[in-house]
Amino acid sequence: MKRSFPLVLFLLAAACTSTVRQPAVPVHVVVVGTTDVHGWFNGHVETPPGGGEGVLWGGLPSLASYIEALREENRGRVLLVDSGDMFQGTLESNMFEGEAVIRGYNVLGYTAAAVGNHEFDFGPVGPDAIARKAGDDPLGALKRNADLAMFPLLSANMTEKATGRTPAWAKRYTMVRVGGARVGIIGLSTPDTPNVTMAVNVASLDFTDPVAATLQAARELRGAGADAIVVIAHMGGRCTKMDEPHALDSCDRNAEAMRYLENLPAGTIDAFFAGHTHANMGHYVNGIPTLQGLPMSREFSTLDLWIDTEQNRVAKSEIRPHTMICSFVYEGTQHCDPRTAPKGARLVPRIFGGEPVVADTRVAQAIDPYLRRVAAKRDEKLGIRTDALFTRAYSAESPLGNLIADAMRRSTGADVALMNSGGIRSELPRGDLTYGDVFAVSPFDNYPAMVIMTGTQLLEVLRNTSTGARGIMQVSGVKYTFDASKKGLERFVGATLDDGRPIEAEKLYSVIMPDFIAMGGDGSESVMVTIPKDRVTIFYASPIRDLLVAELKKFNGTPLEPKVDGRITVLNPPAPR
Numbered sequence: 001m002k003r004s005f006p007l008v009l010f011l012l013a014a015a016c017t018s019t020v021r022q023p024a025v026p027v028h029v030v031v032v033g034t035t036d037v038h039g040w041f042n043g044h045v046e047t048p049p050g051g052g053e054g055v056l057w058g059g060l061p062s063l064a065s066y067i068e069a070l071r072e073e074n075r076g077r078v079l080l081v082d083s084g085d086m087f088q089g090t091l092e093s094n095m096f097e098g099e100a101v102i103r104g105y106n107v108l109g110y111t112a113a114a115v116g117n118h119e120f121d122f123g124p125v126g127p128d129a130i131a132r133k134a135g136d137d138p139l140g141a142l143k144r145n146a147d148l149a150m151f152p153l154l155s156a157n158m159t160e161k162a163t164g165r166t167p168a169w170a171k172r173y174t175m176v177r178v179g180g181a182r183v184g185i186i187g188l189s190t191p192d193t194p195n196v197t198m199a200v201n202v203a204s205l206d207f208t209d210p211v212a213a214t215l216q217a218a219r220e221l222r223g224a225g226a227d228a229i230v231v232i233a234h235m236g237g238r239c240t241k242m243d244e245p246h247a248l249d250s251c252d253r254n255a256e257a258m259r260y261l262e263n264l265p266a267g268t269i270d271a272f273f274a275g276h277t278h279a280n281m282g283h284y285v286n287g288i289p290t291l292q293g294l295p296m297s298r299e300f301s302t303l304d305l306w307i308d309t310e311q312n313r314v315a316k317s318e319i320r321p322h323t324m325i326c327s328f329v330y331e332g333t334q335h336c337d338p339r340t341a342p343k344g345a346r347l348v349p350r351i352f353g354g355e356p357v358v359a360d361t362r363v364a365q366a367i368d369p370y371l372r373r374v375a376a377k378r379d380e381k382l383g384i385r386t387d388a389l390f391t392r393a394y395s396a397e398s399p400l401g402n403l404i405a406d407a408m409r410r411s412t413g414a415d416v417a418l419m420n421s422g423g424i425r426s427e428l429p430r431g432d433l434t435y436g437d438v439f440a441v442s443p444f445d446n447y448p449a450m451v452i453m454t455g456t457q458l459l460e461v462l463r464n465t466s467t468g469a470r471g472i473m474q475v476s477g478v479k480y481t482f483d484a485s486k487k488g489l490e491r492f493v494g495a496t497l498d499d500g501r502p503i504e505a506e507k508l509y510s511v512i513m514p515d516f517i518a519m520g521g522d523g524s525e526s527v528m529v530t531i532p533k534d535r536v537t538i539f540y541a542s543p544i545r546d547l548l549v550a551e552l553k554k555f556n557g558t559p560l561e562p563k564v565d566g567r568i569t570v571l572n573p574p575a576p577r
Contacts, residue, residue: 026306027178027180027181028179029077029228030074030304031078031230031273032078033232033273033292033300034082035275035276036295037086038443039086039093041092041093041101043061043062043325044440054338055328056327056336057297058296060108065358066357067080069352081114081230083116083273084233085295086102088443089443092374092378097122099145100371102145102148102149106150107362107366111174112153112232113187114187114234115170115189118197120142122141123201124138125140125141130201138200142169154174155187156172156216173186173187175226181228182226183228185231186217188235190235192207192256194207199519210233218269227314229268229270230269230273233272233273236255236275237251237281237292239280240280248285257285261286261288271291273291273303274290274292280293297325302320304320379434379435380436381432382434383557384555385560388430392421397568400428403562411512416510417513418512419514420470424441426441433552444543445543446544447539448547450512455505460526462475462478464526466482467488468484472568476498478495478496478567479566493571
């Protein structure tokens with residue numbers, strides 16, 4: 001049979017078409033990250049340093065407006081993740097043990113969240129922060145939040161001591177499909193968790209090597225077909241220059257996140273969202289895009305990934321600048337930070353994705369019942385006035401640290417007061433104070449503990465808490481010196497009583513401190529375990545914040561003035577980055 005010439009051409013063309021396959025277009029996925037929200041689900045009002053009108057900064061209702069714009073622009077190819085420490089920090093969050101944050105996150109549509117150290121702070125369900133009676137579950141409040149969450153809580157390096165397995169209320173990782181790409185998300189917790197929460201609440205858990213946990217989880221995810229792997233970790237870094245993502249000269253190379261990333265074999269993961277250190281990162285570390293926004297609901301981080309689903313790999317990534325969560329910004333800028341606002345600049349509506357940022361009503365409705373129930377207590381006027389901002393510091397003496405340590409010492413008549421810098425969570429504003437202001441400074445349900453210790457033990461606590469691994473002790477009744485150019489225990493130089501007299505090795509001193517420190521937190525454990533139990537008294541009548549309120553009320557409205565007076569001397573402080 002004779003075929004026509006046009007038919008032959010058609011068949012040839014069809015054959016050629018069937019053998020030449022066009023490469024698939026990479027799937028564009030946008031990953032948005034928050035971290036260390038610490039209960040600030042309604043945002044907070046920031047006031048310019050010199051006084052004046054404040055501006056609302058942060059909050060889940062405003063964040064939702066940004067996320068919705070990103071989802072519309074990217075046709076839903078958006079993953080929303082959190083790197084931990086979601087709950088602890090505000091009256092409206094703490095009174096309900098973090099429930100309001102979970103409700104808000106559910107409406108926002110979070111994909112996953114890492115388990116942070118402060119997720120364990122609430123202990124059992126109810127008012128006690130630790131188990132005090134038979135039947136109390138030290139993880140009760142966290143388990144309830146995990147049950148309420150419509151997203152998984154992740155930690156690949158958290159295991160039960162009894163079983164060696166991940167607790168039933170958490171997962172090591174999850175895998176989600178977005179735009180045809182399979183994205184694995186691994187969670188990590190800081191191995192330092194027992195030192196930076198109430199240790200008794202995590203006594204049943206181990207926090208293991210995050211590198212080994214990541215390698216195992218990544219192998220399993222790749223084996224299950226993951227095209228990309230994102231790690232969300234409550235392990236952080238600290239960088240001060242954000243203009244060049246490939247330049248690491250401003251980053252603390254000894255930070256936990258940096259050490260972790262530099263020990264990961266190439267190709268293990270494709271992105272890392274950090275947390276815990278309340279600092280910024282937006283850099284490529286060991287080839288891995290690494291992001292960390294500011295805490296307290298101030299910023300979110302955004303990463304663009306182009307995923308080749310045929311080759312099961314990320315073809316390209318791009319780190320966007322961090323985005324401040326503001327409904328209004330200073331004219332000519334994209335931020336609402338009054339500390340760096342141009343002089344005389346006015347506030348104008350924030351435009352994002354071509355639309356004004358407007359608080360999302362669904363999220364607002366989810367959190368409003370919690371706000372209304374605490375409003376009276378939060379706004380209660382205390383009759384206490386400050387004539388300037390009381391600032392805090394993590395690695396140096398601070399006016400706020402001195403104020404709190406002095407109040408603790410005066411209220412109990414102790415020889416010495418110690419206050420861990422990490423327990424001071426916010427600055428004390430200028431003006432007439434409310435209960436909410438003081439709560440933000442001291443949100444933890446820590447109670448004053450009187451510890452009778454020898455001079456040698458007191459010196460060892462100061463030595464162990466001056467290593468640079470965590471924040472230092474703010475003090476009253478003593479003065480001490482450390483050398484920031486040295487490492488570990490070698491940093492501590494010495495200490496005296498506040499009048500210059502030596503601390504006598506065998507003499508007993510009464511030392512008031514948070515029960516968190518008395519129980520071994522922030523590096524004090526090696527000393528505290530040597531102190532007989534009958535020399536430790538915890539006063540459960542009032543938490544430290546209420547002690548502070550009671551002491552400051554004794555000034556009868558006389559304005560409080562911030563001061564530092566040389567209690568802590570830092571030799572060879574690091575140069576500003």
